[in-house]
Amino acid sequence: MEEHKILLETILELLAERNLPQIREKLYELNPIDVAQILGEVPEEKLLILYRILPKENAAEVFAEMDPDEQETLIKGFNDREIREVIEEMYVDDAVDMLEEMPAVVVNKVLRQAAPETRQVINELLKYPEDSAGSIMTTEYMSLKSNMTVDEAFDRIRKTGGDKEDIYTCYVIDTSRRLQGIVTVKELLLNSKSSVIEDIMTTNVISTHTLDDQEEVAKTLARYDLTAIPVVDKENRLVGIVTVDDAIDVIQEENTEDIEMMAAITPTDKPYIDTGFFETYKKRIPWLLLLMISATFTGAIITKYENALGAYVVLTAYIPMLMDTGGNAGSQASVSIIRGLSLDEIQFSDIFRIQGKEFLVALLCGVTLGTANFIKLLVIDKISVIIAAVVCLTLLFTIVVAKFVGCSLPILAKRIGFDPAVMASPFITTIVDAISLIIYFQLASHILNI
Numbered sequence: 001m002e003e004h005k006i007l008l009e010t011i012l013e014l015l016a017e018r019n020l021p022q023i024r025e026k027l028y029e030l031n032p033i034d035v036a037q038i039l040g041e042v043p044e045e046k047l048l049i050l051y052r053i054l055p056k057e058n059a060a061e062v063f064a065e066m067d068p069d070e071q072e073t074l075i076k077g078f079n080d081r082e083i084r085e086v087i088e089e090m091y092v093d094d095a096v097d098m099l100e101e102m103p104a105v106v107v108n109k110v111l112r113q114a115a116p117e118t119r120q121v122i123n124e125l126l127k128y129p130e131d132s133a134g135s136i137m138t139t140e141y142m143s144l145k146s147n148m149t150v151d152e153a154f155d156r157i158r159k160t161g162g163d164k165e166d167i168y169t170c171y172v173i174d175t176s177r178r179l180q181g182i183v184t185v186k187e188l189l190l191n192s193k194s195s196v197i198e199d200i201m202t203t204n205v206i207s208t209h210t211l212d213d214q215e216e217v218a219k220t221l222a223r224y225d226l227t228a229i230p231v232v233d234k235e236n237r238l239v240g241i242v243t244v245d246d247a248i249d250v251i252q253e254e255n256t257e258d259i260e261m262m263a264a265i266t267p268t269d270k271p272y273i274d275t276g277f278f279e280t281y282k283k284r285i286p287w288l289l290l291l292m293i294s295a296t297f298t299g300a301i302i303t304k305y306e307n308a309l310g311a312y313v314v315l316t317a318y319i320p321m322l323m324d325t326g327g328n329a330g331s332q333a334s335v336s337i338i339r340g341l342s343l344d345e346i347q348f349s350d351i352f353r354i355q356g357k358e359f360l361v362a363l364l365c366g367v368t369l370g371t372a373n374f375i376k377l378l379v380i381d382k383i384s385v386i387i388a389a390v391v392c393l394t395l396l397f398t399i400v401v402a403k404f405v406g407c408s409l410p411i412l413a414k415r416i417g418f419d420p421a422v423m424a425s426p427f428i429t430t431i432v433d434a435i436s437l438i439i440y441f442q443l444a445s446h447i448l449n450i
Helices: 002-016 020-028 032-039 044-053 056-065 068-077 080-089 092-100 104-113 116-126 150-163 185-189 214-223 244-262 277-304 306-311 313-342 348-381 385-415 425-448
Strands: 141-144 166-173 179-184 228-232 238-243
Touching: 002 020, 002 032, 002 044, 020 044, 032 044, 032 056, 044 056, 044 068, 056 080, 068 104, 080 104, 092 104, 092 116, 104 116, 141 150, 141 238, 150 166, 150 185, 166 185, 166 228, 166 238, 179 185, 179 228, 214 228, 214 238, 214 244, 238 244, 277 306, 277 425, 313 348, 313 385, 313 425, 348 385, 385 425
Parallel strands: 141 166
Antiparallel strands: 166 179, 228 238
């Protein structure tokens, strides 16, 4: 991190001295991702100057790694030739990802400069639903014919492979572009030049469809340890591939979205630092309002039992502990279940098995916490045995209910089509708070006769 800061300061100093050759030399030595990070930290008025210093052979790759706001700034400053160079050098899926984040006027400016065939492919990919396999796939893959020999296959790879995003896995298609099989470069190297592709290709191909959810595609890549997966249409015609780097981006996006949902924040694609305060406010306030309204139920419950509280004021002191412990217990269960659902380790059919397991866990946790709390109440707080019994019994029942709710709600949410992450901490805590108060005051009323 310190090296990055020093390099950035050095580049800015060289820029002030207009020592462009030395800047170019320093940037040329870096990975495109590191160059993109540096360009993202320079003043906006210097961005275009530094980008134009970059060697042509890696400028497009650097551009693809930059944030959408920086890409938009550059495009607005580009002349027509520079736009053409960038769009033609970028992989099509990266170009589509970029254009999805751009205002319509910028998209039109870019597409006007793209070659007709490139423009056609980009427009086709932009038509796929958001978050589908079609929206993240690339059409730049290596295709072979089944009647080719290994020697002919290598000739084709040499001639066309420079423009492909992945050449390690080759896809065997027929004249109608139907997927017949796959063959890897390793398999080609290990067979004789005269071997026919049809005899060495794998026909049991794992593929996905254009409209499949991108998260499911990423899971499939991870499950089968693939570097790329073919994307086919309804007639099994090969239309593109999804590579592992795209899958990693999807997994990162989905994890970020789940974390935000679990924290009761409306998900956003923008980095936190680039999100304005008012936009952040709009993402958070609906959830806070909803949770505030739902939390009024706990106030209503306390009001209903104010006579009990009046008779035994000491009961009031333990309400926060009971509510917090219940909320924490519910959150533990819900987070474990949400993770299992996201990894496809848990299905709806497992719900009763999960509830049984969480019930046993809750009993053990409840007895342990109840015992420790009972001793603390008698020794430190010095309250009566009967009050301590009420508090500890409530604690036991609260933990059992909390873990039952925490493990069940995410599964039920997914079953009816909701994101399980919505049922994480905030909602579960609110529900458990209300239930714990009802249990507390009902036990107090019966045991203490109030």
